[in-house]
Amino acid sequence: MNSYDPLLVHTKIMRNSKPALGIDLKNYWKWRRNLLRKLRHLVRLDAMPSERTPLNIRSLWKKKHEFGEIEKIAFTSESGHDIPAYVCIPSKVRAPYKFFICLQGHSTGMHNSIAVEFSDESKAKIIEGDRDFGIECMKRGIAAVCIEQRAFGECEDSRKHDNGFPRCHNPAMMAIMNGRTLLGERIFDVNRTIDYIISRGDADKEFIGVMGNSGGGTVSMFAGALLTRITHVMPSCSFGSFKDSIMSINHCICNYIPDLLLYCDCADIVALTAPKPLVIVNGKDDPIFPIQSAIESFELVHSVYEHLGAADKCRHVIGNGDHRFYAADAWPLMEKFLNGK
Numbered sequence: 071m072n073s074y075d076p077l078l079v080h081t082k083i084m085r086n087s088k089p090a091l092g093i094d095l096k097n098y099w100k101w102r103r104n105l106l107r108k109l110r111h112l113v114r115l116d117a118m119p120s121e122r123t124p125l126n127i128r129s130l131w132k133k134k135h136e137f138g139e140i141e142k143i144a145f146t147s148e149s150g151h152d153i154p155a156y157v158c159i160p161s162k163v164r165a166p167y168k169f170f171i172c173l174q175g176h177s178t179g180m181h182n183s184i185a186v187e188f189s190d191e192s193k194a195k196i197i198e199g200d201r202d203f204g205i206e207c208m209k210r211g212i213a214a215v216c217i218e219q220r221a222f223g224e225c226e227d228s229r230k231h232d233n234g235f236p237r238c239h240n241p242a243m244m245a246i247m248n249g250r251t252l253l254g255e256r257i258f259d260v261n262r263t264i265d266y267i268i269s270r271g272d273a274d275k276e277f278i279g280v281m282g283n284s285g286g287g288t289v290s291m292f293a294g295a296l297l298t299r300i301t302h303v304m305p306s307c308s309f310g311s312f313k314d315s316i317m318s319i320n321h322c323i324c325n326y327i328p329d330l331l332l333y334c335d336c337a338d339i340v341a342l343t344a345p346k347p348l349v350i351v352n353g354k355d356d357p358i359f360p361i362q363s364a365i366e367s368f369e370l371v372h373s374v375y376e377h378l379g380a381a382d383k384c385r386h387v388i389g390n391g392d393h394r395f396y397a398a399d400a401w402p403l404m405e406k407f408l409n410g411k
Contacts, residue, residue, distance in 0.1 A: 084313055084331060091333045093341055093370055095377050106342060108333050110296060113254035114245075119148050125266055130154070131191075137161060137208035140184055142191070147262040154224050155263070156184050158204040158214040167213035168277035168408055169267050170302075171260055171293075172203035174216075175284025176236065176322060179223015183216035188223065199394030201283055206397050210405060213273070217263050219256050219289065221324065238285075238324040252324040253292060260293040264300070276301060277408060283307050283395045284358075287351075288325060295342035303343050304404055306351035306395045307359060312336050314363035321358070337370035344371075345380035347407035351400045355392045364388075383407065 072078075091108055094101035110116055125145045132141040138161040144154045159167065174180055178188040183204040187193040200206065207214035218225045221238035229240065242252040260280060267273045279302030282290040287308030294303030312335055316325045340350070350371070352364040368386040375384040385403045389396030 084317060087331065089331065089334045089338060092335070092338050093374060095373065098374075098377060102342060105334060105338060106296070109292075109339065109342070112251075112327050112330055112333065113257060113292060113296075114250045115254050115257060115296065117250050118254060118258040122262075122265065123147070123149050125262070125269060126152075127266065127269070135205075135208065137205065140204070145262070145266050147259045151220070153217050153259055153262070154180070155215050155217040155266075156180060156204055158184065158208050158216065160208040160211045160213060163211040165272035166274035167272055168211075168279075169213045169215060169273050170203070170207050170279040170281055170304075171263050171267075172207065172214050172216040173219055173256075173260075173280070173282030173286030173289050174201065174203075174222060175282065175286045175288075175307075176238070177201075177222065179225075180216045180218040181223065183214070199283070200397035201395055203281060203395075206401065210401065212408070215263055215267060217259060219286065220252060220259065222285070236322050238322050242322075242324040246328065251327055253289065253327060256289045257293050257296060260289065261297055261299075264297070268299075275299075278302075279304065279404075279408075281305070283351075284393060285322070285324065291336070291340050291343075294346065294348070295339050300346070302347045302404065302407060304349045304351065304400060305340075306400070307353060307356055307393045309340065309350050309352055310336060310359040310361075310364035310367050315359045319358065335367075337367040340367075341371045341374040344374045345378045345383055347383045347404070348375075349385045349387060349400050349404045349407075351387045351389065351396055353389045353392045353394060353396070358393055361388065 091105040127145045130142040139159045141157045144152050147153050172183045181188045182201045185197045185202040187195045204214040204216045221241040226237045227240050245252045280290045280293050281304035283306040287305035290305040354361045372384050375381050387399045
């Protein structure tokens with residue numbers, strides 16, 4: 071960097087600053103209360119509608135699958151915004167079902183969760199990186215709701231894009247100008263998905279998890295920390311100090327929250343998940359979330375679990391690869407939690 075580069079001063083501020091609400095085990099409950107309140111405000115959950123719009127659930131299609139049944143639905147999250155989703159119900163178990171909310175990252179969207187083509191849902195698709203979350207849930211006797219996140223897939227910005235920006239750019243910028251954040255809107259949609267799951271009448275409320283990779287992992291981390299009805303959390307390829315990850319590269323604007331680093335870093339946020347069962351997944355060669363930073367951040371999160379006497383509920387999976395999910399490594403740990411072990 072030369073002295074004309076604005077990143078020089080930004081980097082200096084970042085490296086020399088100490089988050090005002092970093093983990094404080096000596097005053098744990100006060101710290102937790104203060105950070106939860108501040109984080110809700112930073113992601114602008116407090117700017118989202120306080121009154122719930124009727125869900126207005128619609129079934130779009132339904133089909134049998136070798137591991138159960140998949141139904142595509144749509145429901146209303148807030149006035150003016152509907153969410154499409156795939157509901158995957160396993161055949162090997164009976165209700166009440168354990169549910170996971172499944173979130174894809176920056177990609178063509180939720181269709182990856184059930185291994186079909188975006189342009190033709192009747193055609194199967196080979197999914198790389200174990201991102202067929204809904205199918206993997208059904209295999210294990212777990213129900214899944216695979217939602218489309220705002221600015222991804224079927225919920226993309228409909229305007230023509232010829233400026234080289236990713237699809238999430240304009241929605242994220244407009245959210246900020248309107249006193250919101252795209253991340254906060256996505257967390258709100260996860261909360262509304264929980265409303266839908268409970269409305270079904272066949273869910274075990276003690277087992278409503280959230281999982282996702284990359285941008286889906288980011289929302290999983292924040293939702294797991296902020297939403298009390300989430301009971302199990304499994305974020306992938308989204309964990310590690312923000313200073314070493316998204317602040318060190320050019321990344322999608324939906325990852326950035328005004329003022330966030332003044333108060334907390336990634337480990338502080340994920341530590342709010344305690345004592346819920348938590349399986350954090352990283353790839354050892356992930357270029358976006360460096361593994362050493364992830365390991366150091368996990369030690370901080372684990373210290374909070376230890377403080378609460380729940381050290382065995384917090385696990386770190388390091389896959390032998392890059393920016394992807396690692397089903398064979400992560401699911402056995404989560405299944406132990408789901409089975410009460």
